[in-house]
Amino acid sequence: MPGAEESTMTGVQARHQVALDEGRFLIQRCEACTCHVYFPREVCPHCGSDRLAWVQPQGLGTVYAVTTVRRKADAGGDVNVSLIDLDEGVRLMSRVEGIAPSDVRIGQRVRARVADGLVVFDLEGASA
Amino acid sequence: MSASLRGSAAIAGVATFGCGEMPGFTDIELLARAARAAVADAGLTLRDIDGLCTASASATMWPMPVAEYLGLRPSFIEGTMLGGSSFIAHLMPAMLALQAGQCNAVLVCYGSAQRSATFGRRELVASRRFLDPQPYEMPYEPLLPASAYALAASRHMHEFGTTRRQLAAVAVAARAWAQLNPEAFMREPLTMDDVLGSRMVSDPLSVRDCCLVTDGAGAFVLVRGDRARDCPKPPVHVLGSATAVWNRQVSSMPDLTVTAARETGQRAFAMAGFEPKDVDVVQLYDAFTINTLLFLEDLGFCAKGESGAFVESGAISPGGSLPVNTNGGGLSCVHPGMYGIFAVIEAVRQLRGEAGERQVPGARTALAHGNGGTLSSQATAVLGTQDTL
Numbered sequence: 062m063p064g065a066e067e068s069t070m071t072g073v074q075a076r077h078q079v080a081l082d083e084g085r086f087l088i089q090r091c092e093a094c095t096c097h098v099y100f101p102r103e104v105c106p107h108c109g110s111d112r113l114a115w116v117q118p119q120g121l122g123t124v125y126a127v128t129t130v131r132r133k134a135d136a137g138g139d140v141n142v143s144l145i146d147l148d149e150g151v152r153l154m155s156r157v158e159g160i161a162p163s164d165v166r167i168g169q170r171v172r173a174r175v176a177d178g179l180v181v182f183d184l185e186g187a188s189a
Numbered sequence: 190m191s192a193s194l195r196g197s198a199a200i201a202g203v204a205t206f207g208c209g210e211m212p213g214f215t216d217i218e219l220l221a222r223a224a225r226a227a228v229a230d231a232g233l234t235l236r237d238i239d240g241l242c243t244a245s246a247s248a249t250m251w252p253m254p255v256a257e258y259l260g261l262r263p264s265f266i267e268g269t270m271l272g273g274s275s276f277i278a279h280l281m282p283a284m285l286a287l288q289a290g291q292c293n294a295v296l297v298c299y300g301s302a303q304r305s306a307t308f309g310r311r312e313l314v315a316s317r318r319f320l321d322p323q324p325y326e327m328p329y330e331p332l333l334p335a336s337a338y339a340l341a342a343s344r345h346m347h348e349f350g351t352t353r354r355q356l357a358a359v360a361v362a363a364r365a366w367a368q369l370n371p372e373a374f375m376r377e378p379l380t381m382d383d384v385l386g387s388r389m390v391s392d393p394l395s396v397r398d399c400c401l402v403t404d405g406a407g408a409f410v411l412v413r414g415d416r417a418r419d420c421p422k423p424p425v426h427v428l429g430s431a432t433a434v435w436n437r438q439v440s441s442m443p444d445l446t447v448t449a450a451r452e453t454g455q456r457a458f459a460m461a462g463f464e465p466k467d468v469d470v471v472q473l474y475d476a477f478t479i480n481t482l483l484f485l486e487d488l489g490f491c492a493k494g495e496s497g498a499f500v501e502s503g504a505i506s507p508g509g510s511l512p513v514n515t516n517g518g519g520l521s522c523v524h525p526g527m528y529g530i531f532a533v534i535e536a537v538r539q540l541r542g543e544a545g546e547r548q549v550p551g552a553r554t555a556l557a558h559g560n561g562g563t564l565s566s567q568a569t570a571v572l573g574t575q576d577t578l
Contacts, residue, residue: 074324100325100441126347126445128339129392130332142331142391144340144440154326154440163392167347179328 073101073113082178086120088151089113099151120173121185122147129162141165145182147173157182195460196578198284199417199424202231202410203534208523209374211404212305216245217258219525220300223406224259231410232421233294238410240265240286240295242279246272246303246526247313255298265292271434272561273474275299276407276530277568278432283411293412297533300406301525326438332391335399337439337563338477339391344445345479346393348494353393355497357384359478360397360520362506367517369507369547374403375521398478400519400528407530409537418575425537426578428554429461429571439563446494447487450558453569454488457556461571465489468571469552470539471511472532474560475518481505484558485513488569512549515539529559533570540574553577 071079073089077100080087089098093110097118104111126144141162146152155173157165158181171182204226207219220243228235241263245251252268255261265286271278276297283295303313318327331337345351361381367373384397417424433449433456436442458464465488473484482496490511491499499505505513514520516535519528536555538544554577559568 126340126344127392128331128336128343128394129389130330130336131389131391137330140330142329142336142340144445152440154329154331154438156329167343 073103077101078178081175081180084175086118086173086175086180087115088118088147088149090116097149097151099147099153118147118149118173122171122173122182124157124165124167124169124171125152127165127167143182145171153180155180155182157184159183159187194284194288195462196426196428196573197414198287198411199414199426200409200533200537200572201412201417201420201422201424202227202229202233203537204230204408205372205523205531205534206300206406208372208405209403210304211302214302214305214404216300216302217254218300219302219404219406220255220298220408221258223300223408224296224298227298227408227410228296230422231294231412233410235259235261237294238296239263240283240292242267242276242283242295242297243299244268244270244275244527246301263292265295271432271566271568273476273527273529274432274559274561274566274568275527277533277557277559277570278566280411280427280430280570281432284427284430287411287413293416295411296408297411297530298406298408299527299530301527302404303526304402304404323438326440334563335394335477336391338479339394340439341445341483341564342393342477342479345482348446349497351482351497353385354381355501356393356398356478356482357381358500359475359481359505360384362500363475363514363518363520365506366515366547367521369545370516370522371545373517373522374401375517379521394477394479400476400524401521403523403525405523405525407534409530409533414578423541424575425540425572426575427570428463428573428577429457429459430569431456431460432566432568434566437562437565442564446483448483448560448564449567450484450487450560450569453567457569457571458489461573463554463571468554468556470515470536470549470555471513472515472536472555472557473513473518474528474532474558475514475520476524476528476560478520480560481513483564484560488556488558507547515544515547515549527561529561529568532557532559536572540572
């Protein structure tokens with residue numbers, strides 16, 4: 062049975078989420094211009110092609126920008142929000158888990174993990 | 190480019206109303222008061238208005254209620270909504286419509302009771318999650334818009350060694366200007382230590398790095414340049430105008446230290462035939478302190494990475510070499526959700542010599558720059574007095 066990402070019956074957002082819900086993080090690669098694409102699109106934002114294939118990224122990336130969202134403890138407490146550059150050349154918003162928000166630094170190497178249908182990151186080498 | 194368009198339209202009337210706190214007023218009531226006053230300032234009546242530009246952060250069909258409320262039947266209607274830059278972005282289409290003879294007097298207007306309204310920011314943010322989802326960012330619970338600007342600030346600090354102190358200097362300068370402006374909402378003294386010691390919102394931005402949440406309305410009237418000479422107030426000509434959008438989400442920005450203001454500045458200056466050094470007074474949409482730094486660089490007033498030191502030296506404060514946000518800006522004067530129109534109005538007041546204690550002596554040229562979304566849309570206007578034509 063083909064994976065959910067093979068189906069043409071839904072848009073790419075739904076297919077991306079179905080894969081995440083199955084524990085798989087997928088990005089796209091344009092078969093026309095070879096650029097990787099994220100977030101998922103129906104049309105390549107680099108060249109306009111509609112030949113976007115799903116690929117599994119290596120999962121390694123680098124923290125590009127970082128903030129700590131300050132929240133009261135009863136609102137969940139402080140949380141990290143980062144922009145992560147995957148080695149494939151795409152950027153996404155996510156968070157780095159397993160360390161205090163104030164310890165997340167630009168330039169840290171991180172590895173993607175899917176948790177509850179969401180892509181999050183751990184410091185590379187940290188045991189999940 | 191567009192040599193014939195340069196200066197072809199002029200701002201003949203401006204007004205603000207209800208800047209600060211106006212409990213008991215609705216958005217459109219505030220807007221109507223500012224609109225009527227701006228039209229009167231231009232020596233016109235609402236009957237003379239045949240072009241309408243307006244936008245709302247909540248109502249998607251906003252030109253319709255505004256036309257209805259003011260009793261307008263405009264032949265030119267422009268409702269492009271790009272967030273806070275919208276009213277600066279409206280300049281170019283309005284100029285084209287005036288030049289093409291589609292209309293003769295365009296009212297650009299905005300009003301918001303966001304500070305006092307019972308349907309406030311919390312509800313607006315919640316409803317936007319459904320009406321205008323950002324499914325690749327919202328699950329991570331950024332505090333938008335602040336966290337997006339905080340991310341940009343983190344990157345600017347990382348790449349250029351910009352400090353929190355330099356960010357704070359933007360807020361301190363804005364407050365110093367606001368103390369000269371009786372219309373400004375926050376006028377009590379603000380020190381560097383006050384900013385650095387204030388509550389963090391989204392690191393590295395504290396609450397004093399963030400714009401105000403106020404009520405307020407602003408409006409201006411645009412007519413053809415030749416007609417403006419017959420209006421009661423000195424005309425302020427639109428010498429250059431440009432708008433750009435490169436992304437919506439901050440995660441889609443190619444470089445967090447370079448905004449589309451780099452493009453709009455170049456285009457607007459090229460149209461005006463000016464360079465940054467020719468500008469006497471600068472109004473930048475300072476939703477957050479990092480904005481002022483980014484726009485000083487992207488518009489060409491500082492080299493990339495050098496705005497922090499520039500601002501920390503006092504250059505943009507009263508008495509400095511480059512007067513920036515002379516009304517106190519969104520940080521200290523007024524910020525009713527979308528600020529862009531107030532940047533234009535303050536530029537006009539400076540070029541007319543109406544700015545009282547905060548007047549920049551002899552100002553003949555001004556730049557007004559608007560930002561929208563999360564560093565998403567950028568719009569630049571270069572304005573000048575009649576003798577700059």
